[in-house]
Amino acid sequence: MSDRLSVRKTYKLFVGGAFPRSESGRSYEVRSADGRFLANAALASRKDARDAVVAARKAFPGWSGATAYNRGQVLYRVAEVLEGRRAQFVAELVDAEGLTPREAERVVDAAVDRWVWYAGWSDKLHQVRGSSNPVAGPYFDFSVPEPTGVVAVVAPASPLLGLVSVVAPVIVTGNTCVVVASERAPLPAITLAEVLATSDVPGGVVNVLTGRVAEIAPWLASHMDVNAIDLTGVGDPELATELEAAAAENLKRVVRPPEDEPDWAADPGLDRMTAFLEIKTVWHPVGT
Amino acid sequence: MFEYAPAPESRSIVDIAPSYGLFIDGEMVDPIDGHPFKTVNPATEEVLSEVVAAGPADVDRAVAAARRAYEEVWSRLPGRERGKYLFRIARLVQERSRELAVLETIDNGKPIRESRDVDLPLVAAHFFYHAGWADKLAYAGFGPDPRPLGVAGQVIPWNFPLLMLAWKVAPALATGNTVVLKPAETTPLTALAFADICRQAELPPGVVNIVTGAGDTGRALVEHPGVDKVAFTGSTEVGRQIARSLAGSRKKLTLELGGKAANVVFDDAPLDQAVEGIVNGIFFNQGHVCCAGSRLLVQESIAEELLERLKRRLRTLRLGDPLDKNTDIGAINSQAQLDKIRTLSEIGEQEGAERWSPPCELPERGYWFPPTVFTGVSQAHRIAREEIFGPVLSVLTFRTPAEAVEKANNTPYGLSAGVWTEKGSRILWMAQRLRAGVVWANTFNRFDPTSPFGGYKESGFGREGGRHGLEAYLDV
Numbered sequence: 001m002s003d004r005l006s007v008r009k010t011y012k013l014f015v016g017g018a019f020p021r022s023e024s025g026r027s028y029e030v031r032s033a034d035g036r037f038l039a040n041a042a043l044a045s046r047k048d049a050r051d052a053v054v055a056a057r058k059a060f061p062g063w064s065g066a067t068a069y070n071r072g073q074v075l076y077r078v079a080e081v082l083e084g085r086r087a088q089f090v091a092e093l094v095d096a097e098g099l100t101p102r103e104a105e106r107v108v109d110a111a112v113d114r115w116v117w118y119a120g121w122s123d124k125l126h127q128v129r130g131s132s133n134p135v136a137g138p139y140f141d142f143s144v145p146e147p148t149g150v151v152a153v154v155a156p157a158s159p160l161l162g163l164v165s166v167v168a169p170v171i172v173t174g175n176t177c178v179v180v181a182s183e184r185a186p187l188p189a190i191t192l193a194e195v196l197a198t199s200d201v202p203g204g205v206v207n208v209l210t211g212r213v214a215e216i217a218p219w220l221a222s223h224m225d226v227n228a229i230d231l232t233g234v235g236d237p238e239l240a241t242e243l244e245a246a247a248a249e250n251l252k253r254v255v256r257p258p259e260d261e262p263d264w265a266a267d268p269g270l271d272r273m274t275a276f277l278e279i280k281t282v283w284h285p286v287g288t
Numbered sequence: 289m290f291e292y293a294p295a296p297e298s299r300s301i302v303d304i305a306p307s308y309g310l311f312i313d314g315e316m317v318d319p320i321d322g323h324p325f326k327t328v329n330p331a332t333e334e335v336l337s338e339v340v341a342a343g344p345a346d347v348d349r350a351v352a353a354a355r356r357a358y359e360e361v362w363s364r365l366p367g368r369e370r371g372k373y374l375f376r377i378a379r380l381v382q383e384r385s386r387e388l389a390v391l392e393t394i395d396n397g398k399p400i401r402e403s404r405d406v407d408l409p410l411v412a413a414h415f416f417y418h419a420g421w422a423d424k425l426a427y428a429g430f431g432p433d434p435r436p437l438g439v440a441g442q443v444i445p446w447n448f449p450l451l452m453l454a455w456k457v458a459p460a461l462a463t464g465n466t467v468v469l470k471p472a473e474t475t476p477l478t479a480l481a482f483a484d485i486c487r488q489a490e491l492p493p494g495v496v497n498i499v500t501g502a503g504d505t506g507r508a509l510v511e512h513p514g515v516d517k518v519a520f521t522g523s524t525e526v527g528r529q530i531a532r533s534l535a536g537s538r539k540k541l542t543l544e545l546g547g548k549a550a551n552v553v554f555d556d557a558p559l560d561q562a563v564e565g566i567v568n569g570i571f572f573n574q575g576h577v578c579c580a581g582s583r584l585l586v587q588e589s590i591a592e593e594l595l596e597r598l599k600r601r602l603r604t605l606r607l608g609d610p611l612d613k614n615t616d617i618g619a620i621n622s623q624a625q626l627d628k629i630r631t632l633s634e635i636g637e638q639e640g641a642e643r644w645s646p647p648c649e650l651p652e653r654g655y656w657f658p659p660t661v662f663t664g665v666s667q668a669h670r671i672a673r674e675e676i677f678g679p680v681l682s683v684l685t686f687r688t689p690a691e692a693v694e695k696a697n698n699t700p701y702g703l704s705a706g707v708w709t710e711k712g713s714r715i716l717w718m719a720q721r722l723r724a725g726v727v728w729a730n731t732f733n734r735f736d737p738t739s740p741f742g743g744y745k746e747s748g749f750g751r752e753g754g755r756h757g758l759e760a761y762l763d764v
Contacts, residue, residue, distance in 0.1 A: 128429070133754055135736035136413070143740050143756060227745070241536030248531035250700065251524070251543065251746045271764070278744050279751050282719045284712070285730040 011041045011186070013048060013210065014193035016055030017203020023047045028211070030187060033098030041186045044211035049178065049219040052207035056150045056176040057225055059204030064147045064174035068123035075119035075172055078199040083112050085195060089160060089188060096159050096185035110265055111164045117268070118168035125173060125273060133281070140284040145277040147174035148253055149227030152220035154213055154243075156233040159185035161264045163192065166232055169272035171205055178207045178226070180217055182233065186210035214239055221246040228253035228276050232262075292606070295613040297400045302391045304477065307338040310346055310500065311483035313353035314493025320345040322501065327476055330397035331610050331619035331654040339476045342499040344508045347468070350497040351514040354439040354466040357494025362466050363436060367423035374419030374461060376489040381412045381454075384485070388478055392450055393610045395477040397619030397655070398573050400611050410735055411454040414753075417737035418458035421758060425463065428755055434762040436464035437540055438516035441509040444479075445522045446472035446621050447576040447677075453479055455752050456519055457496060458737075463761040465517065466495050470509055473502040474622045507533075515539060517761060521578070524675070524701070524746050542750025542760040544578065544742055546675040547703030550696035551581030551732060552718065554689075555590045557708035561730065563597050566681070569706060569732035571605065571659050574620055575679040578747075579704035581732050583672060585692055588685045595663065595683065602659050603646040617679060620655040629657050629678035636662050636671035641682070667698055675701070689714065693721045702744030706732045725751070 011030075012019040021027075024045035030038045042048075063071070082089070086108050093104035126144060133141040151170045156162035159182045170177045181189030193208045209216055213234060221229055221243040229247050234240040234257050247254050255275050307324065309316040321343030326335045340346070362370070381388065388411075389403040396403070425434050440460045444452035449471055460467050471479035479498050486496050499505055503526070510518045510530050517540045520530050524545040534541050551569045553562050569581025586594050610618035620626040637643050641662040650656040657678055665672050665682040672682045686692040696705055705724040707715050715729040725743045728734060735741065740754040750760045 131740075131755055133736065133738040133740070135734075135739050137734065137736070139731070139734070141736065141739050143754065148744075237536065244535035245532045248528050248535065251528065251531060251545070251748060253749055256538075278725065279740050279742070279756050280719070280725060280727065280744075281740050281754075282716075282727045283729060283731055283734055283739070284715060284719075 008039065011039050011190045011210070013042045013044055014190065014197070014206070014208040015048065015052045016058070016207065017197060019193070022211070023051070030185070032095040038095055039187060041190070041210040044209040044216050046216070046219045048209055049216050050223070052178040052209055053150060053220070053223050053225055055204035055207050056178050059176045059202055060149060063171070063176055063202055063205045066174070068126070071172060071174065072119045072122035074200050075115055075122065075168065078195060078201065079112050079115035079119065081195045081199045082115060082192070085191070088191060092188045092191060093160060096188060107161050111161045114161065114164050114268070115168055118172045121273065122172050125270070128270070129274060129277065135283070138286045140286055141281065142284075143279050143281045145173065145274070146280050148276045148278050149175065150225060151175045151177045151276050152217075152223070152226050152229040153177050153179045154217050154231055154233040155179050155181050155189065156261065157182050157184065157235070158264050159188040160192065163189055165264050165268060166230055166272065167206060169268065170230070170276055173273055173277055175276050176205045178209065178220060180213055180220070180233070181208055181210045183211070183213050217243055218246060221252070222249060224250050226252060230255040230275070231257045233257075292614045294609070296609060297390055297611045297613060299390055299394060299611060301387045302394065304337050304391070308340065308476070308480050308500070310340055310342055310350065311480065311486070311496070311498040312346070312350045313497065314487070316483065319343065320349065322346045327395060327474065329394050330474070330621050331651070333653050336395060336477065339480070339500045341501040342505045347499055347505060347508040347512060350468045350499050351439060351441070351509075351512050353494035354468050354497050355514055357492055358438055358466040361492045362495050363464055367425060367464070370461060370464065371419045371422030373489055373491055374415050374422060374458060377485060377491070378412050378415035378419060380485045380488050381408070381415060385412065388450060388481060390611070391481055392478050393618070395475050396446065396449060397610050397621050399615040399618040400613055401615065402573060407448055407451045410737070411450050414451075414454040414458045414737045418462040422462040425758070425762070428758055430759065430762050430764045434463075434764055437761060437763050438465060439514060440465045440467050440517040440519060440761065441512060441515035442467060442469045442519045443506045443510060443522065444469065444471055446475040447573060447578070449475040450478040450482065452521055453482055455521075459752070459757050460761050461495065463758055465761050468497045468499060468509060468515070470499050470501060470506050476500040510534070519760065520544070527748055540760070543748035544750070544752060545746065545748035546701055547578050547580065547743065547747050548583060548673065548675055548699045548701045549579055549581050549704040549706065549724065550583045550585050550722075551706035552585045552692045552696055552708065553587065553590070553594060554709040554714065555587040556710050558710060558730070559590070559594060559597060562594065562708040563601050565706065565708060565730070565732045566598060567601055567605070570681045571617060571679050572733050574618055574657070576621060576625070576677055577733060579726060579733065581706050582676060582680070582682060584681055584683045585686055585695055586683065587692075588687050591685050598661070599644065599646070602661070605646065605659055607648055607656065607658065608651060617659060620657050620678065623655055625677065626655040626657060629676055629680060632671055632674060632676045633660060633680055636665070636669065636682070639669045639671070641665045641669055641671060667695060673699065689718065693718065697723045700746040703747035704728065
């Protein structure tokens, strides 16, 4: 046992590329799987949620307007930086989930690989999901996928791999997001935010809130400047129904919570990307 | 302007029964708890027939029939056989297209020129297109064996009654689902005629069921626990209610809702062509079009000249008997819709916009509204923000392409947009920035079964048509 006292980290929110405390000044105690005190995480408020939406909206034109090649490079950079912090995430997952170091390593490796997988999709999804349409007339008619806008994400309990698996597919296509981290194990989300902040992800593309899902999510579900909401991490079916009903106010695109906790190690498929895409069809005249 | 002799299409080709039941399990049946109501010709207010407002027990019976047909017949049928039924339907529509066009015009009020030249050809094309998909779904990009959802509850509007039926029924059947469809309250007759086409096609009983009625019938259908998929086309307000009522369920939902499309005309646009496009954009089908170009955004430098040409063109439009082959503007579909158009137009005047209509005699009976143009409209005016769903155009101006984009996107809707310019690069620059599901360049209100259609933002979600449209009816 070293006799040096460790320097602890203050876990704050991640909004617009900065790490503010909750404007409410509140925090809540986060414990390890075996009940030890780990840290006080920020307990985000309605105001924090709104600030995060503003930041996400502000980042949307730049991020969605970036080239697909550029977004792919940025996501790959996230994988690189995450790989470099492997030991830190392993330690956090051992604490948060009570995994053995070997198990935690596998989870971190899968999270890195997931960023790599999604990074490669940035300049391929258009070809897989777009089309040219043989209309009966003198038009070049084509359909392209476009990002839907600002996406609110309630992240699942799986604090790193689950989180990466819901955030990467949202942003790779050009959306920006506000993520509510796992309520019980929020610390890896804030550490991931540190990775994002140092990976050329523009400020505001990903915003991370920690706190009570039942308190924050309703403000995001009813926010008129949020275009879509992913309810994957909402465990309480009644709350999920309320959130989906609130989301109807401005016809948000809604991903309902899965019936069972997904296997985050499995092949993710395209669904989490396509759920937050719009298809735009353009009729371009043909003539001399 | 010169006079035309009347050129009415004969209505003797249609045979409207004095009353209709519901089409359930392959038969026309009497209602259990539904009650009769009358459907009228909006051009004359003449009662055409009596149809049923289906009650909850009727809806239940229809859903049960669709479930049975799904489990016992349709989901077991090879795609090739499903496709052949759809090909049969497409052919039957073509064979009976004159009758269906006349019936549509009588029940809806739209000019025969449109029902004959636009609606019916597209209906047949939709069935043809989707028929071919039925045995090729494994190649559609949704996995090797994409599965249907089950029973689809479909609610359609009154503006393109048979065409909206085709948009809903064709992809649902091609992908292996069965259907309970509710046509709009004011336009049930072509859907009931379609029931007869199903009979002629010898479609297995229960694969398509048609329950007529109003909002209550629609609500009973979309909220029915036996329905796996809900598809709705109609107002954003009702779409919201449906989305709310389906919260917490496992039903898959697609919504095609309202719009307030910008039709953007640049100073280098081919002006005569643009004038035709503006007219087609907002006066086609009396403006009863969710993707209508109801906001004209014209570049300031040509605004005066364009408006002059537009007004000259509007003076030549012929409003009147929808069955007359020379008619451009038919009847408003219902008294309720006419009241809404009148109210919003009055608000437009009160808010300070300048109202203009060409000299135009309205028939004494029936529901009519003249083509109307508002100038001096600001973005804050209600006529620039709310969907009027009538022949009313709001004109705004802009100076730069960036301002055009800003104004075009300044709406909670996002269904369609138009761009008029001779510059190809500008078309694509605009198309990239307009937040709308369909962008027409140097044209407007064009549809094709291969071309995905649907909205951004509060214009709904999901696509209809093309490979993309299949997704709404597959378990993916």
